[in-house]
Amino acid sequence: xxxxKPVLLEAVGVPDGYTLAxxxxxxxxxxxxxxxAEKQPVDVVEMVKSSGLxxxxxxxxxxxxxxTFLPKDHPGPIYLCINADESEPGTxxxxxxxxxxxxxxxxxxxxxxxxxxxxxxxIYLRYEYPRSWHRLxxxxxxxxxxxxxxxxxxxxxxxxxxxxxxGAAAYICGEETGLIESLEGKRAWPRIKPPFPAIEGLxxxxxxxxxxxxxxxxxxIARRGIEWFKSIGVPADPANPRDPGSxxxxxxxxxxxxxxxxxxxxxxxxxxxxxxxRFGGGVWKGRKAKAVIxxxxxxxxxxxxxxxxxxxxxxxxxxxxxxxxxxxxxVIDDQTxxxxxxxxxxRFFAHExxxxxxxxxxxxxxxxxxxxxxxxxKGRLRDxxxxxxxxxxxxxxxxxxICGLADGAAWPIKNAIKKFRGEFEDYxxxxxxxxxxxxxxxxxxxxxxxx
Amino acid sequence: MPVVIVDGQEIEIGxxxxxxxxxxARRAGKEIxxxxxxxxxxxxxxxxxxxxxxxxxxxxxxxxSMVPKLVxxxxxxxxxxxxIVTESPLVKESRARVEEALLINHPIDCPICxxxxxxxxxxxxxxxxxxxxxxxxxxFTSRKRDVGPTVTLFVDRCIxxxxxxxxxxxxxxxxxLMVTSRGAKEEIxxxxxxxxxxxxxxxxxxxxxxxALGDKDFLYQQRVWxxxxxxxxxxxxxxxxxxxxxxxQDAVYRLKPRExxxxxxxxxxxxxxxxxxxxxxxxxxxxxSRKVAGPAHRVHGSITPAVETIEWADVVTKLRDDLKAxxxxxxxxxPMLTVEEAxxxxxxxxxxxxxxxxxxxxxPVTGTDESxxxxxxxxxxxxxxRRGVEEVLAxxxxxxRSWNDLVAHVAAGKAAAAWITGGYPGPWIDTATAEAxxxxxxxxxxDLFDSPLMRLASWRLPATGFAERAGTWVNxxxxxxxxxQAIRPPAGVWPEGRxxxxxxxxxxxxxxxxxxxxxxxxxxxxxxxxxxMPATGVDLRIHQLA
Numbered sequence: 001x002x003x004x005k006p007v008l009l010e011a012v013g014v015p016d017g018y019t020l021a022x023x024x025x026x027x028x029x030x031x032x033x034x035x036x037a038e039k040q041p042v043d044v045v046e047m048v049k050s051s052g053l054x055x056x057x058x059x060x061x062x063x064x065x066x067x068t069f070l071p072k073d074h075p076g077p078i079y080l081c082i083n084a085d086e087s088e089p090g091t092x093x094x095x096x097x098x099x100x101x102x103x104x105x106x107x108x109x110x111x112x113x114x115x116x117x118x119x120x121x122x123i124y125l126r127y128e129y130p131r132s133w134h135r136l137x138x139x140x141x142x143x144x145x146x147x148x149x150x151x152x153x154x155x156x157x158x159x160x161x162x163x164x165x166x167g168a169a170a171y172i173c174g175e176e177t178g179l180i181e182s183l184e185g186k187r188a189w190p191r192i193k194p195p196f197p198a199i200e201g202l203x204x205x206x207x208x209x210x211x212x213x214x215x216x217x218x219x220x221i222a223r224r225g226i227e228w229f230k231s232i233g234v235p236a237d238p239a240n241p242r243d244p245g246s247x248x249x250x251x252x253x254x255x256x257x258x259x260x261x262x263x264x265x266x267x268x269x270x271x272x273x274x275x276x277x278r279f280g281g282g283v284w285k286g287r288k289a290k291a292v293i294x295x296x297x298x299x300x301x302x303x304x305x306x307x308x309x310x311x312x313x314x315x316x317x318x319x320x321x322x323x324x325x326x327x328x329x330x331v332i333d334d335q336t337x338x339x340x341x342x343x344x345x346x347r348f349f350a351h352e353x354x355x356x357x358x359x360x361x362x363x364x365x366x367x368x369x370x371x372x373x374x375x376x377x378k379g380r381l382r383d384x385x386x387x388x389x390x391x392x393x394x395x396x397x398x399x400x401x402i403c404g405l406a407d408g409a410a411w412p413i414k415n416a417i418k419k420f421r422g423e424f425e426d427y428x429x430x431x432x433x434x435x436x437x438x439x440x441x442x443x444x445x446x447x448x449x450x451x
Numbered sequence: 452m453p454v455v456i457v458d459g460q461e462i463e464i465g466x467x468x469x470x471x472x473x474x475x476a477r478r479a480g481k482e483i484x485x486x487x488x489x490x491x492x493x494x495x496x497x498x499x500x501x502x503x504x505x506x507x508x509x510x511x512x513x514x515x516s517m518v519p520k521l522v523x524x525x526x527x528x529x530x531x532x533x534x535i536v537t538e539s540p541l542v543k544e545s546r547a548r549v550e551e552a553l554l555i556n557h558p559i560d561c562p563i564c565x566x567x568x569x570x571x572x573x574x575x576x577x578x579x580x581x582x583x584x585x586x587x588x589x590x591f592t593s594r595k596r597d598v599g600p601t602v603t604l605f606v607d608r609c610i611x612x613x614x615x616x617x618x619x620x621x622x623x624x625x626x627x628l629m630v631t632s633r634g635a636k637e638e639i640x641x642x643x644x645x646x647x648x649x650x651x652x653x654x655x656x657x658x659x660x661x662x663a664l665g666d667k668d669f670l671y672q673q674r675v676w677x678x679x680x681x682x683x684x685x686x687x688x689x690x691x692x693x694x695x696x697x698x699x700q701d702a703v704y705r706l707k708p709r710e711x712x713x714x715x716x717x718x719x720x721x722x723x724x725x726x727x728x729x730x731x732x733x734x735x736x737x738x739x740s741r742k743v744a745g746p747a748h749r750v751h752g753s754i755t756p757a758v759e760t761i762e763w764a765d766v767v768t769k770l771r772d773d774l775k776a777x778x779x780x781x782x783x784x785x786p787m788l789t790v791e792e793a794x795x796x797x798x799x800x801x802x803x804x805x806x807x808x809x810x811x812x813x814x815p816v817t818g819t820d821e822s823x824x825x826x827x828x829x830x831x832x833x834x835x836x837r838r839g840v841e842e843v844l845a846x847x848x849x850x851x852r853s854w855n856d857l858v859a860h861v862a863a864g865k866a867a868a869a870w871i872t873g874g875y876p877g878p879w880i881d882t883a884t885a886e887a888x889x890x891x892x893x894x895x896x897x898d899l900f901d902s903p904l905m906r907l908a909s910w911r912l913p914a915t916g917f918a919e920r921a922g923t924w925v926n927x928x929x930x931x932x933x934x935x936q937a938i939r940p941p942a943g944v945w946p947e948g949r950x951x952x953x954x955x956x957x958x959x960x961x962x963x964x965x966x967x968x969x970x971x972x973x974x975x976x977x978x979x980x981x982x983x984m985p986a987t988g989v990d991l992r993i994h995q996l997a
Contacts, residue, residue: 365635443587
């Protein structure tokens with residue numbers, strides 16, 4: 001791989017890098033002034049569209065295309081929501097951006113609001129990020145004082161207010177319509193679509209929901225240009241007309257059993273093995289990896305033999321994972337039980353399922369019950385079939401739920417059992433030598449609360 | 452006309468109709484099971500029971516392209532060429548899985564559950580579920596929670612369809628109910644200090660597809676499979692809501708709303724819902740009697756004149772004779788009577804005294820009309836048929852009068868006899884007003900309960916309640932609905948219609964339909980009553996406008 005100089009993370013390690021002065025010294029806000037003076041909103045949409053920027057929040061949908069779904073000539077208001085409810089286990093790239101370079105994010109927000117003709121932007125911040133909250137609010141105040149926010153930004157006709165909203169700690173608030181509901185002061189139950197947020201979102205007005213890292217990318221595209229952005233990453237696969245390519249730098253959150261966990265910036269398309277070895281200093285204690293989560297727990301598992309998969313938007317899908325997700329790479333070493341991993345995963349999703357759709361509400365809790373029992377030495381081989389059936393039928397893709405959380409809950413189950421079935425069977429037969437073959441319903445264990 | 456293909460069967464829908472797949476499939480005779488969807492509430496598509504396969508038929512080529520996943524029927528609108536598949540293996544599997552999931556945390560306490568027998572969870576499980584339980588067995592609790600004066604919540608039976616929550620937010624506008632906790636630990640609850648206490652609260656029990664919400668008034672009173680249902684109309688106010696009277700062995704057990712798009716949609720108010728208890732009140736007047744000469748005697752400390760009980764068959768002749776002998780007759784036609792009864796009463800009165808002075812009976816009014824955000828209105832006028840009675844009186848040349856006119860007429864000594872029909876479920880007349888009737892030669896009072904007026908009466912006749920009569924009521928919006936008798940009145944009491952029928956010398960059993968046809972033929976205003984009456988009634992003004 002070519003040597004790569006961090007762009008999104010350039011403020012990391014810079015003393016007072018989160019201040020306005022520091023950001024401007026790195027060339028920040030100049031592109032914004034240029035855009036406001038010279039470009040129309042449609043030009044910004046076109047710029048982002050042709051850069052090939054895909055949303056960094058998890059789904060990887062084209063950002064520019066998403067903006068074009070807004071109704072034309074809408075009398076307004078149009079809202080821009082920034083999703084900073086970063087709750088996917090293993091993910092912390094938004095936190096780094098908000099803490100170390102909040103102005104980069106704010107510049108991106110102003111540019112995006114200009115492009116979408118939004119005059120109000122809401123940042124929905126995860127409750128557990130107090131430092132991000134302080135740094136972002138300080139940066140917003142600085143930006144207001146310097147005339148980058150508020151009425152008639154830098155003398156232009158464009159006005160924008162940013163509100164920083166702190167969530168109350170629920171995974172489902174990261175789902176875009178759940179976020180919108182929560183922002184409206186309601187229970188964060190994802191909405192049914194259509195209507196999509198671009199038509200009817202926050203307060204029933206056209207709304208765009210973008211991720212923090214996407215905003216940072218927009219700021220960098222405005223500063224460095226489309227060509228720069230497209231020179232990084234993986235071009236579209238000519239054999240697949242539906243692949244828009246994976247361009248630009250990406251923040252990978254490397255954690256788990258590696259020597260040097262951390263948030264690393266690399267071009268999209270770096271392989272998991274390269275990421276672990278070059279950035280993470282290899283699997284810790286000289287061990288081997290058993291499995292790697294490619295992009296947050298909901299994306300499933302890659303085995304050690306699949307580690308050469310490029311971590312771009314298309315890569316993890318080719319080895320049976322859900323996708324790149326948030327690019328939170330978690331390494332699981334060969335001393336770790338996959339049964340434990342799956343139990344932990346199920347516990348998380350049973351706790352975080354919003355409870356709206358029957359298949360997810362009951363499926364996540366049922367799978368946790370089974371994992372609890374398996375771990376208590378009362379597993380049955382039949383449980384694996386049932387778990388697999390839950391995994392295969394729960395989610396937006398089979399159509400059984402409203403939002404994608406259920407797919408995310410299903411994928412670890414599916415991947416763990418398909419890729420590590422032998423380990424599960426061994427575990428069950430070893431720990432339940434007299435009952436592993438039972439197929440009748442068995443008494444349930446008292447479940448231990450997730451808290 | 453747009454064509455929708457349901458399981459291969461083509462059905463036409465109206466060009467302007469906005470139907471979802473559940474409604475379109477129903478047109479084709481296919482039931483798509485559903486819990487959370489209700490036509491009167493917003494769509495949440497959360498129970499996932501109505502998952503089906505859909506597709507679109509290309510109008511030009513006729514080629515059908517299917518959506519590659521299941522979609523909720525409630526959330527999917529149909530248009531020309533929509534293909535709905537309700538019975539594919541994929542759909543059936545999905546239903547079985549939803550049923551299985553719903554029963555994991557359900558106590559399955561059907562033997563002690565009031566809903567058993569009319570429970571969608573039971574019905575759908577029988578039809579779409581699988582016999583085997585695969586989930587772990589765990590002991591169930593049966594937690595009860597008092598959520599308000601009318602409703603008990605059985606927490607564990609709930610399947611989280613949130614119909615009740617949406618009802619209180621969208622229809623009653625009171626928003627007492629909510630969802631607490633998350634995931635499988637979710638529960639319906641009320642906010643602390645804010646119980647479910649509004650005038651439409653009983654509807655949440657009807658909406659509940661399972662046994663989670665129990666009506667305290669009905670709880671443990673009767674197994675639903677013993678109940679017989681009669682389409683009735685609520686007599687509680689002039690809204691005239693369509694109801695279903697559910698009864699067994701001449702006892703009413705509960706009233707349920709009956710869907711009627713012209714009147715009450717799917718709802719009734721609690722006043723109407725629980726407004727049947729007076730039918731079985733032990734203090735009802737059950738015998739026809741008249742004062743006779745003789746010594747008064749003391750009953751419960753008060754002086755009671757001597758009375759004789761009259762057999763119903765004798766009432767027909769003796770009442771006519773007494774009234775004829777008295778002289779000038781004044782008649783109050785109660786707004787609790789049906790159009791048919793009112794018409795026959797007028798005919799009877801005029802046959803006794805050709806110049807009988809006819810006027811409407813007392814019209815009870817309480818407060819003001821009360822409207823709710825969902826469009827439902829409880830009327831202040833607490834009688835069901837003022838409009839119908841006025842139309843009938845107009846036919847007899849007695850239009851434009853009121854109860855007060857009648858009181859004044861009698862007080863002025865212009866009548867020697869009066870026949871006051873009542874049928875009111877509660878107290879309605881004070882002693883001072885009743886005094887106006889004190890000097891009459893004959894005073895006939897026909898009512899459900901004792902009253903100051905009844906104490907003055909020379910003739911005391913029992914009346915009947917709403918479920919005990921048959922006929923037609925005309926509501927505040929001039930919408931007429933016919934209904935038949937649900938239960939028999941107690942102790943052989945003759946409903947008013949039967950008495951009037953016999954006093955008119957008609958043969959056979961009282962037949963309100965033939966009377967209605969006769970009225971329709973003789974009145975332009977009531978002409979719309981002719982012919983067969985639809986279950987949802989007719990608007991009397993339609994024919995007049997045309």
